[in-house]
Amino acid sequence: xxxxxxxxxxxxxxxxxxxxxxxxxxxxxxxxxxxxxxxxxxxxxxxxxxxxxxxxxxxxxxxxxxxxxxxxxxxxxxxxxxxxxxxxxxxxxxxxxxxxxxxxxxxxxxxxxxxxxxxxxxxxxxxxxxxxxxxxxxxxxxxxxxxxxxxxxxxxxxxxxxxxxxxxxxxxxxxxxxxxxxxxxxxxxxxxxxxxxxxxxxxxxxxxxxxxxxxxxxxxxxxxxxxxxxxxxxxxxxxxxxxxxxxxxxxxxxxxxxxxxxxxxxxxxxxxxxxxxxxxxxxxxxxxxxxxxxxxxxxxxxxxx
Numbered sequence: 001x002x003x004x005x006x007x008x009x010x011x012x013x014x015x016x017x018x019x020x021x022x023x024x025x026x027x028x029x030x031x032x033x034x035x036x037x038x039x040x041x042x043x044x045x046x047x048x049x050x051x052x053x054x055x056x057x058x059x060x061x062x063x064x065x066x067x068x069x070x071x072x073x074x075x076x077x078x079x080x081x082x083x084x085x086x087x088x089x090x091x092x093x094x095x096x097x098x099x100x101x102x103x104x105x106x107x108x109x110x111x112x113x114x115x116x117x118x119x120x121x122x123x124x125x126x127x128x129x130x131x132x133x134x135x136x137x138x139x140x141x142x143x144x145x146x147x148x149x150x151x152x153x154x155x156x157x158x159x160x161x162x163x164x165x166x167x168x169x170x171x172x173x174x175x176x177x178x179x180x181x182x183x184x185x186x187x188x189x190x191x192x193x194x195x196x197x198x199x200x201x202x203x204x205x206x207x208x209x210x211x212x213x214x215x216x217x218x219x220x221x222x223x224x225x226x227x228x229x230x231x232x233x234x235x236x237x238x239x240x241x242x243x244x245x246x247x248x249x250x251x252x253x254x255x256x257x258x259x260x261x262x263x264x265x266x267x268x269x270x271x272x273x274x275x276x277x278x279x280x281x282x283x284x285x286x287x288x289x290x291x292x293x294x295x296x297x298x299x300x301x302x303x304x305x
Contacts, residue, residue: 077275091277101222144196173253187215
């Protein structure tokens, strides 16, 4: 078997779909099918169960994939280590986050402190972040919910209250607190399953034996406040948004939710077995050495009068 076969197998295993994998790899579908068939012939067992046009990774394939992931990750680590060794800069650091707004100031201040670092940012939900970490596609995830994996290490960056945001003039605007049962008929603006806002909303309602009414599901948690302000519904917003002053640009009313643990914990997560460039090591130290909310870009107008 050769390296190309292993990369093809890894991609097909991820999609469990030959045509989608062929599209990403930019090769013809019949050629990809023949490559997988040759690999299975060399290994002496099928790696996929085939049902018409659909394929599913079987037990043999799942076992083999774990070893392929580790092998390709080691090779990628070696390539990056060589690149860092000959590079005059600090190397590359890849970061994934559920919402880009959460880490905009952090990455901006890091780039200002280390201009030679090559920073790459990816927006991903929790499932995609886990996959990217395991595959070595990113060095760190800034996650608002736990990522599963015994090989992952994590440092808590921030624990904050999550508030209910309502349009100005809404019946709850001006209330100090509200119970979940009072929200049963209210339309919620939230994210798709897999993002922390949706996970928290479903958990809070499930604890009361209820199901939330949804008016909008999106992929960008940072857009929720804009839609609430426009009157499309109500939603859960981290207290960070209120402290950063976004309400002056996107006005909403803020209400505390009378429910236990209506909060989120923001963590920096990485794989302990993956090579970290000098840029990645400095990013970890930079991120964890001070309170998260202090990672702000300086005001360019400060001192100008």
